[in-house]
Amino acid sequence: MASSILSETYTLANGVKIPKVGxxxxxxxxxxxxxxxxxxxxxxxxxxxxxxxxQNEQGVGAAISYSGIxxxxxxxxxxxxxxxxxxxGAKKDFETSLKNLGLDYVDLYLIHAPWPxxxxxxxxxxxxxxxxxxxxxxxxxxxxxxxISNFGVPEMKNIFAGAKVKxxxxxxxxxxxxxxxxxxxxxxxxxLLVEAYSPLATGxxxxxxxxxxxxxxxxxxxxxxxxxFCLQNGVLPLPKATHRFHAESNxxxxxxxxxxxxxxxxxxxxx
Ligand SMILES: NC(=O)c1ccc[n+]([C@@H]2O[C@H](COP(=O)([O-])OP(=O)(O)OC[C@H]3O[C@@H](n4cnc5c(N)ncnc54)[C@H](OP(=O)(O)O)[C@@H]3O)[C@@H](O)[C@H]2O)c1
Numbered sequence: 001m002a003s004s005i006l007s008e009t010y011t012l013a014n015g016v017k018i019p020k021v022g023x024x025x026x027x028x029x030x031x032x033x034x035x036x037x038x039x040x041x042x043x044x045x046x047x048x049x050x051x052x053x054x055q056n057e058q059g060v061g062a063a064i065s066y067s068g069i070x071x072x073x074x075x076x077x078x079x080x081x082x083x084x085x086x087x088x089g090a091k092k093d094f095e096t097s098l099k100n101l102g103l104d105y106v107d108l109y110l111i112h113a114p115w116p117x118x119x120x121x122x123x124x125x126x127x128x129x130x131x132x133x134x135x136x137x138x139x140x141x142x143x144x145x146x147x148i149s150n151f152g153v154p155e156m157k158n159i160f161a162g163a164k165v166k167x168x169x170x171x172x173x174x175x176x177x178x179x180x181x182x183x184x185x186x187x188x189x190x191x192l193l194v195e196a197y198s199p200l201a202t203g204x205x206x207x208x209x210x211x212x213x214x215x216x217x218x219x220x221x222x223x224x225x226x227x228x229f230c231l232q233n234g235v236l237p238l239p240k241a242t243h244r245f246h247a248e249s250n251x252x253x254x255x256x257x258x259x260x261x262x263x264x265x266x267x268x269x270x271x
Contacts, residue, residue, distance in 0.1 A: 003043075003044060003251035003252055003253070003254075004254070005020060005021055005231075005251055005253050005254075006019060006020075006021060006043075006044040006045055006046060006251055007019070007044075007046075008020045010193055010236060012145050012168040012169065012193055013166065013168050013191040013192070013193075014145060014168055016107070016144050016145045016168070018047065018075055018107070018108070018145075018169075018193065018236065019045075019046045019047035019075050020231060020236060021045070021047065021227070021231075021236070021237055021238075021239070021250070021251060021253075022045075022047035022048065022049045022075070022077070022195070022236065022237070022238040023037065023040040023045040023047065023048050023049065023238070023239070023240070023241075023247065024049050024197065024238040024239055024240030025037065025048065025049060025050045025054055025056055025060060025240060026051070026054055026197075026240060027054075027240070028054070028056055028059075028240070028242055029055075029056060029059075030055055030056045030058060030059045031059070032059070032242060033050075033056035033058075033059025033060050033062075033063065034059040034060075034062040034063045034066070035063075036059075036063075036241075036242050036247075037059065037060050037063035037064070038063040038066060038067060039244045039247060040241075040247050041063060041064070041067040041069060041074075042067070043244070043247055043248050043251065044251065045247070045251070046069075046073055046074055046075055047074075047075040047076075047077075048060055048064070048074070048075070048076050048077070049077045049171075049195075049197075049238045050076070050077065050078050050079075050101075051078055051079035051081070051110075051112055052078060052079065052080065052081050052093055052096060052097050052100070053079065053081045053082070053112060057078060057097055057100035057101050058100050058101075058102075060076075060101060061100060061101035061102040061103065062102070064076070064101070064102070064103070065102055071103070074107070075107040075108070076101065076103065076106050076107050076108075077106065077107060077108040077109070077110065078097045078101065078106050078108075078109060078110075079109070079110045079111070079112040079149060080093050080094065080109065080110065080111050080112055080130065080134070081093060081112055082111075082112040082113035082114075082115065082116050082117050082150075083116040083117070084130070085116070085123055085126035085127070085129070085130055086126070086129060086130070087129045087130065087132055087133045088133075089130075090130045090133035090134065090137075091133050091136075091137070094109065094133075094137055094142075094143075097109075098142065104142065105141065105142045105143065105144065106142070106143050106144070107143075107144045107145060108143065108144070108145045108146070108147060108168075108169060109134065109137060109138075109143035109145075109146050109147075110146070110147045110148060110149045110169065110171055111127065111130060111131070111134065111147075111148045111149060111151075112149050112150070113149060113150040113151075114127055114148070114150060114151050114152070114155040124155075124158045127155065127158060127159060128158065128159070128162065131159050131163060134146045134165075135163070135164050135165045138165055139165075145168045145169065146165065146167060146168065147167040147168050147169030147170060147171065147192065148167045148169070148170050148171075149170065149171035149172065149195075149197075150171070150172060150173075151167075151170055151172075151183075152183055153182060153183060153186045156170065156183075156186060156187065156190070156192075160190065166190070166191065166192075167192055168191075168192060168193065169192055169193050169194075169195055170183070170187045170192050170193075170194055170195070171194075171195035171197055171238070172184070172187075172194060172195070172196070172197065173196075173197055173198050174194065174195075174196035174197065174198075174199065174230065174235055175196065175198055175199050175200065175201045175205060175226060175229075175230070176201075176205060176208075176211065176225075176226050176229050176265050176268055177201070177205070177208075177268045177269055177270035178201070178269075178270050179233070179266065184233075184235070188234070193236060194234075194235045194236070195235070195236045195237075195238055196230040196235045196236060196237045196238060197238050199226055199227055199230050199237040199238065199239050200222075200223055200226050200227075200239060201226075201270070205222060205223075205226050206222050206223060208222065210268060211225060211226070214261060214264075214265070217261075218255050218257070219255075220252075220255055221249060223239065223246070223249065223250055224249065224250065224252060224253060224255075225257070227239055227250055227253060228253050228255065228256075228257055229257060229262070229265050231253070232256075232257055232262055233262075233266070
């Protein structure tokens with residue numbers, strides 16, 4: 001039976017419901033994506049996070065199609081590559097993603113980052129242009145919600161200025177020891193849902209001695225503790241797991257971290 005957390009949702013500013021735990025797919029190669037995502041769907045995950053840059057959208061789409069799950073029961077996010085910083089480029093890349101996924105709409109479309117990965121800098125003008133394309137995609141109904149990823153406070157303010165549609169989500173790196181409090185607070189205060197990418201610090205948290213002791217107290221794994229931590233902070237975790245038993249245990253979250261332990265976890269800083 002699917003874990004109950006998988007049927008719980010947050011509600012975005014535009015009223016769209018989004019399952020509280022998503023399945024991350026970064027670094028799952030195309031050839032393995034179909035099996036990994038199919039496993040996740042069969043375990044009850046209904047929220048899948050991919051990106052054009054992950055080069056696995058076709059595998060994700062194949063799993064969705066093979067699963068036979070009605071489209072309206074799924075929540076699919078993909079992302080506009082960080083390198084695409086023009087209106088026309090955004091429109092074109094969106095079409096490519098839909099084609100790769102074999103879908104006629106996505107539930108959430110995000111700008112992957114405010115700057116191309118290899119060339120950080122100020123892209124305020126370009127991000128405004130790209131946001132116009134995102135708004136049009138949203139207004140066409142082919143993305144049920146739109147948002148941003150890796151945006152700091154100044155980059156968020158830039159998008160808000162002059163936006164007809166405010167982003168509904170900011171997907172940022174977020175895990176025990178790395179909670180980006182200023183960005184998280186600003187996003188939440190402005191009505192954005194914060195999604196936690198790398199909620200297990202891409203696996204680095206799993207050997208953490210502080211967390212080992214606390215996880216033992218609750219009789220859970222570090223992964224379960226770290227995912228629950230995100231949820232208790234009102235953030236949406238996107239754990240990635242190619243191993244089915246990892247994907248399954250990551251949804252067994254029927255415990256509550258005490259306020260004292262949440263304070264402790266919130267005060268930890270990554271070394
Ligand atoms: N927007 C962005 O710029 C951005 C950047 C990074 C990530 N993301 C999104 O966030 C998702 C998650 O982040 P992430 O991929 O960095 O990794 P993560 O979820 O923090 O950690 C994944 C790693 O932890 C392992 N793992 C998962 N569950 C486990 C468990 N219960 N016990 C032991 N090990 C476990 C996985 O192993 P196995 O795979 O072997 O099972 C994998 O090695 C990504 O997949 C992607 O969708 C977005």
